[in-house]
Amino acid sequence: MSVQLAMPKSWRVDTKPHKFCPGCGHGLVLKALGEAIDELGIQDKAVYGCDIGCSLLSWDFFNIDAIQTHHGRTTPVITGIKRANPEVIGIAYMGDGGGYAIGSQHLVNAAARNEKITLILVNNTQYGMTGGQMAPTTMPGQKTETSPYGRDPEKTGYPTQGPEMVAAITQEGAYVARGTVANPKQMKGFIKKALENQINGRGFSFVEILSTCPTNWRTNAEDTWKFLEKDMTKYFKVGEIKVPESRHEEGK
Amino acid sequence: MPEKPIKGDKRYFMTGNEVVAYAAVMANADIMYGYPITPQNEIMHYWTRMAPKYGKEFLQTEDELSAGFTTVGGVLAGRKAFTATAGPGNTLMQEPISMAEAMRLPIVVAVQQRGGPSTATVIYSQQEVTLTTFGGNGEGFRIVYSTATHQELYDYTIKAFNTAWKYRFPTFILGDGYQAKMRESLTMYDPESRGIELVSPEAYVGMPGTPGIDRPPGQYRNTYNVEEELYEVLQQYQKEYDAIAPEVAEFESLGAEDSDLVVVSHGVVSRAAKEAVMELREAGVKVGYFRPITLRPMPEKQLREVANKAKTLLIAESAIGQLARLVKDSIYGCGAGIIPLFKPGAGITAEEISAKIKSVLG
Numbered sequence: 001m002s003v004q005l006a007m008p009k010s011w012r013v014d015t016k017p018h019k020f021c022p023g024c025g026h027g028l029v030l031k032a033l034g035e036a037i038d039e040l041g042i043q044d045k046a047v048y049g050c051d052i053g054c055s056l057l058s059w060d061f062f063n064i065d066a067i068q069t070h071h072g073r074t075t076p077v078i079t080g081i082k083r084a085n086p087e088v089i090g091i092a093y094m095g096d097g098g099g100y101a102i103g104s105q106h107l108v109n110a111a112a113r114n115e116k117i118t119l120i121l122v123n124n125t126q127y128g129m130t131g132g133q134m135a136p137t138t139m140p141g142q143k144t145e146t147s148p149y150g151r152d153p154e155k156t157g158y159p160t161q162g163p164e165m166v167a168a169i170t171q172e173g174a175y176v177a178r179g180t181v182a183n184p185k186q187m188k189g190f191i192k193k194a195l196e197n198q199i200n201g202r203g204f205s206f207v208e209i210l211s212t213c214p215t216n217w218r219t220n221a222e223d224t225w226k227f228l229e230k231d232m233t234k235y236f237k238v239g240e241i242k243v244p245e246s247r248h249e250e251g252k
Numbered sequence: 253m254p255e256k257p258i259k260g261d262k263r264y265f266m267t268g269n270e271v272v273a274y275a276a277v278m279a280n281a282d283i284m285y286g287y288p289i290t291p292q293n294e295i296m297h298y299w300t301r302m303a304p305k306y307g308k309e310f311l312q313t314e315d316e317l318s319a320g321f322t323t324v325g326g327v328l329a330g331r332k333a334f335t336a337t338a339g340p341g342n343t344l345m346q347e348p349i350s351m352a353e354a355m356r357l358p359i360v361v362a363v364q365q366r367g368g369p370s371t372a373t374v375i376y377s378q379q380e381v382t383l384t385t386f387g388g389n390g391e392g393f394r395i396v397y398s399t400a401t402h403q404e405l406y407d408y409t410i411k412a413f414n415t416a417w418k419y420r421f422p423t424f425i426l427g428d429g430y431q432a433k434m435r436e437s438l439t440m441y442d443p444e445s446r447g448i449e450l451v452s453p454e455a456y457v458g459m460p461g462t463p464g465i466d467r468p469p470g471q472y473r474n475t476y477n478v479e480e481e482l483y484e485v486l487q488q489y490q491k492e493y494d495a496i497a498p499e500v501a502e503f504e505s506l507g508a509e510d511s512d513l514v515v516v517s518h519g520v521v522s523r524a525a526k527e528a529v530m531e532l533r534e535a536g537v538k539v540g541y542f543r544p545i546t547l548r549p550m551p552e553k554q555l556r557e558v559a560n561k562a563k564t565l566l567i568a569e570s571a572i573g574q575l576a577r578l579v580k581d582s583i584y585g586c587g588a589g590i591i592p593l594f595k596p597g598a599g600i601t602a603e604e605i606s607a608k609i610k611s612v613l614g
Binding site: 010012043044045047052056059060062063064065066067068069070073076077078079080081082083084085087088105106108109 | 282283285309311313314315317318321322323324325326328329330331333347348351455456457458459460461462463464465466469470471472473474475
């Protein structure tokens with residue numbers, strides 16, 4: 001007898017099993033997001049936008065209104081929806097290429113305007129869907145299809161520190177954190193807080209999630225986990241980076 | 253809060269950009285997203301002045317990509333959303349417009365053409381015809397109204413929102429810098445007082461009820477897995493576009509049915525063409541005038557009738573053959589020859605058209 005593992009209530013059962021590669025971190029992030037949506041009771045209000053790249057495979061992932069957009073353009077689409085209908089809870093889901101390269105101007109400006117939306121950016125250090133090219137988040141020395149001898153920081157810079165940048169340019173009220181699929185409980189907590197921040201109308205909320213791509217990393221299970229936990233965390237510090245002051249303190 | 257800035261019919265003397273802003277308010281547009289570029293800026297200026305008075309919203313974005321994609325978002329949320337752009341901004345805008353095309357999203361875009369290619373001039377041209385009708389990596393599933401007067405800017409801006417929401421194709425008001433900046437008289441009116449019913453928008457996302465429980469989720473994509481899937485979608489779009497084209501297409505003509513030479517032009521150049529043709533006809537010269545008001549779809553049937561009777565079409569435009577390509581495509585196989593009067597990025601006067609007609613007729 002097979003045992004059906006519990007799925008979040010907000011998942012769309014008829015589109016499962018999902019389409020991500022074995023070992024991919026997206027499923028874990030989307031599970032955490034689904035559980036956060038369930039716990040906050042916002043399935044009827046959430047509007048989900050996904051980018052181009054592997055994230056697009058989630059366009060019919062939830063029983064939630066959803067739009068698959070263009071590469072890098074999920075932030076303005078969700079911004080446009082939220083501005084036109086502030087009642088919705090806008091969730092923009094994207095990869096590191098979409099958020100930090102082709103869509104970086106949208107991330108920077110949406111953050112600077114303190115748009116009341118939630119961005120979840122999955123960082124797996126390269127472009128997954130297109131076959132493993134170097135991304136802004138590729139680690140120094142990491143081999144990708146467009147850095148076959150390893151990323152040379154002298155020529156191509158160091159990994160983008162996304163949440164740190166967002167924290168620096170957002171005003172009070174923003175929520176910024178970096179989670180990892182290696183710690184699902186903490187990751188879910190960050191996502192939930194980011195959504196709550198929007199529900200409370202406080203400001204921009206941004207969570208980067210460190211994730212895995214064994215397909216393009218060409219790693220086995222052990223090396224995949226090692227890269228995620230040991231190597232990536234050298235550059236990408238996990239934790240909350242900007243938290244709004246509590247309402248209690250605000251009332252003082 | 254007053255509901256509308258215009259009650260009954262009233263004469264005004266104002267710039268075209270101001271007219272577009274008023275028309276958008278009177279069309280019950282809810283939200284404008286925009287990025288500054290000359291010569292469309294005053295559409296935003298007037299919209300932002302009126303917006304709080306009539307419960308409207310505005311967002312100034314970081315670029316035209318964002319202006320286009322936020323407009324897409326506004327429409328998805330079920331609001332009448334629009335933007336305005338020109339030149340290099342129109343180039344960037346093609347990416348969000350192609351998404352709107354792919355997903356049949358009724359965005360409305362006012363384009364005030366400026367010189368091209370590149371930054372060129374901020375003044376005037378008719379060089380954004382190809383871009384506006386067939387830009388992006390697609391098939392031109394769009395509706396484009398090319399206006400010639402301020403009255404038309406008002407009429408067709410109101411109409412553009414109705415057309416977009418009725419047929420669900422991205423819809424454009426194609427003006428130019430002359431129309432944008434020039435002051436002219438027009439009559440503004442409440443469309444509903446003239447029996448023009450304003451089509452109501454509908455939400456694609458954020459409807460009442462819990463998706464998967466009370467209703468199916470509203471889920472939309474523009475990516476397909478296999479070529480057959482895409483082919484089927486595009487075949488259906490083409491079928492629907494072809495079906496509505498005859499009722500959407502608009503034109504204006506004068507003496508085109510009995511003349512050997514017919515001047516074909518669009519937009520502001522058609523004012524000069526009309527003046528030249530009327531003067532020559534008064535002087536007894538048999539010459540005709542034809543103007544497509546919709547450049548996409550083209551009024552193909554009527555244009556073919558003209559091109560089957562006339563010997564020559566004189567195509568006058570402030571571009572090197574962008575209108576001419578649309579015309580040639582429409583009249584393929586008809587008898588008329590084509591003589592160009594192309595002035596890229598520069599205005600064309602009635603005198604120039606008249607002189608050209610005379611030189612052709614000999």
